[in-house]
Amino acid sequence: MKWLKLATLAIVCALVITGCKKAADSAGDGTLATKIFTVGFDASFPPYGFRSPTGEFVGFDLDLAAEVAKRNDWEIKLKPIDWAAKDTELNAGTIDCIWNGFTITEARKTQYTWTEPYVQNKQLILVKKDSGIKALTDLNGKVVVAQDGSSGASAVESFQEDQKKENANFAFKDYKKVPDYNTAYTMLETGAVDAIGLDSAVAKGFVDKSGGKYVILDTPLCDELFGVGFKLGNTALRDVVQNTLADMVEDGTVQKILDKWKADKTNGGDGIDFIFDGK
Numbered sequence: 001m002k003w004l005k006l007a008t009l010a011i012v013c014a015l016v017i018t019g020c021k022k023a024a025d026s027a028g029d030g031t032l033a034t035k036i037f038t039v040g041f042d043a044s045f046p047p048y049g050f051r052s053p054t055g056e057f058v059g060f061d062l063d064l065a066a067e068v069a070k071r072n073d074w075e076i077k078l079k080p081i082d083w084a085a086k087d088t089e090l091n092a093g094t095i096d097c098i099w100n101g102f103t104i105t106e107a108r109k110t111q112y113t114w115t116e117p118y119v120q121n122k123q124l125i126l127v128k129k130d131s132g133i134k135a136l137t138d139l140n141g142k143v144v145v146a147q148d149g150s151s152g153a154s155a156v157e158s159f160q161e162d163q164k165k166e167n168a169n170f171a172f173k174d175y176k177k178v179p180d181y182n183t184a185y186t187m188l189e190t191g192a193v194d195a196i197g198l199d200s201a202v203a204k205g206f207v208d209k210s211g212g213k214y215v216i217l218d219t220p221l222c223d224e225l226f227g228v229g230f231k232l233g234n235t236a237l238r239d240v241v242q243n244t245l246a247d248m249v250e251d252g253t254v255q256k257i258l259d260k261w262k263a264d265k266t267n268g269g270d271g272i273d274f275i276f277d278g279k
Helices: 002-025 060-071 083-092 151-166 181-190 200-210 235-250 253-262
Strands: 036-041 049-051 075-080 097-104 112-114 119-128 143-147 174-178 195-199 214-216 222-231
Touching: 036 060, 036 083, 049 060, 049 075, 049 097, 060 075, 060 097, 060 235, 060 253, 083 097, 083 222, 097 119, 112 235, 119 151, 119 181, 119 200, 143 151, 143 181, 151 174, 151 195, 151 222, 174 181, 181 195, 195 200, 200 214, 222 235, 235 253
Parallel strands: 036 075, 036 097, 143 174, 143 195
Antiparallel strands: 097 222, 112 222, 119 195, 119 214, 119 222
16 A cells, blocks of 8 residues: 555645645735736726737836836836736736826725826827817717727716716717727727817827827816826835836936837827936
8 A cells, every 4th residue: 555655645745835836926015926027907998008009018107117127127028908908817816916097086085005106197088180179168969989988988987977966968979988089089080979078198199190080179188197007905016116207217217218208209109207206
């Protein structure tokens, strides 16, 4: 029966090794035991994160994340996600953070652990120049679209609710939510919608690409701040990322990355308003 004892011992050892590996992969304190930093982002959100004409994932936020990973000796893994499913991805552990023009709201402060705000943003309305829509109130009776799960969608919905309080007859003809801004832009081009609710830098990029065919309404829907969002309670990883980002601000690396993207007007880079001073 010696073979049976050896087989039993082998099974026990295998279980112990497996258990140790599982513990090593998840340190339990929010740090990256595996040294792989998985960043969740929207792959159609220029200039923060998007797919280039050559098929690469590029963007201002992705450059920041890559430098943070490099300085901490992490391997970065860029994971494009369905923005409406971002909570599921984060809670399942398939991503370590959401870093891609992610808006900090009062409600989200209780759902995620955040870095300090690093970008000032606005939610705007984009329309065709010849649409006749000059002001936000002109959206009455129009078809409006926004990205599902985005703060842009929240801003559009809040605007309609506020208008109804002042004018019971105010209503969009239709309101649509789509997975990404590229889809929304195509709908505007084809006339399927009259207006898009979207982020300032993204809107600026669409205007520049169109050669003036599209315009942004003067009055924003709202002002907001971007931060990097982590699973609620994961302060350890948040602190490492935030402290590294602060170092990058201090040594001028962030400014170099910002200058690079500011020069990319066709992707809205000149619309990035970086505000984190590293303190």
